[in-house]
Amino acid sequence: MLSFLEYGSGPPVILLHGLLGSKLNMAGAARVLSDHHHALAIDLRNHGDSFHHNSMNYRIMAADIGGFMDDNDLDTASLVGHSMGGKCAMQYALSFPDRVDKLVVVDIGPGEYRDPSWTKYLKAMLSIDISTLTSRQEADERLKKEITSKIYRQFLLSNLVSDENGSYCWRPNLTAIMAARHDIGAQVTGPVSYIDTLFVKGSESDYIQEKDQAAIDQLFPQAHLISVAGCGHLVHIEARERFNQLLHDFL
Structure with missing residues (x-):
């Protein structure tokens, strides 16, 4: 079972977080959409409060x-x-187009990615001896050696939880995610989709580049692309109001 949060009523919208994220990252957008939609933010497998499993690919x-x-x-x-x-x-959407009303894709293209930052983040998290942690600040100091961006460290540390005894653990299944890193970087495949589609990119992010446009046009010919000024990969966090407005207007 996938853990989820739900808000509002109306046409359903399912919100899916990114790698090492959780349903909480999409909860703000879900609440905004709940004025006119039944919004459901879910934890994908090996993330948040959802189940752990060694198998992990897009199909x-x-x-x-x-x-x-x-x-x-x-x-x-x-x-x-x-x-x-x-x-x-x-x-x-490519596999089951009849079940998708509209599609919004945030700062990623359909092609193959081999982003070394994914491995760097995972290795940094796995390198921390959780059993010796005494505070979140200590975890932040350890991550700082490899990850200079404060916003990314805060994002990663949202996965660190403690129990009633003060012991810490990572919520995601980091070992399975590390093992599946090449599948996570793989391209998506399928027949052409004519679903009404919006791609949103951060203007300072390199996750969607000019070379990706051909693959987008080939698989999603009804798609259009909007660039959000002044933000990087975490568009929904760095430009929250603009992102939520785009969702509201499109959906």
Whole structure:
């Protein structure tokens, strides 16, 4: 079962977080959409409060989304996905177009990625001896050796939780995610999708480049692209109001 938060009523919208994110990252957008939609922010497998499993690729995660829709009696829904969640959303839309109303893909293209920062972040998190941690600040200091960006450290540390005894653990299944890193970077595949699609990129991010436009046009000929000024890969966090307005207007 996939853990989720839900808000509002109306046409359903499923929001999918990125790598090492969680449903909490998309909860703000879900609450904004809840004025006119039934918004559901979910934890993908090996993330947040959802189940852990060694297998992890986009066809498997697309099947998870289909199972989630079945479990919640959703015949169709619009999908909003950031980064890895965007690839999950694209794969589901390509595989099951009749079940997707509209598609929003945030700062990721359909092609192959071999981003060394993914490995760097995972290695930095795995290098911390959780059993010796005494505070979140200490974890931040250890991450700082490899990750200089404060906003990215805060994003990663949102995965660090403590129990009633003060012991810490990572919520994501970091070992399985590390093992699946090449599958996470793989391209999505399928027939052409004519779903109404919006791609949103951060102007300072290099995740969607000019070379990616051909693949977008080939798989999603109805898509259009909007660049959000002054932000990087975490568009939904760095430009929250602008991002939420784009979702509201498109959906």
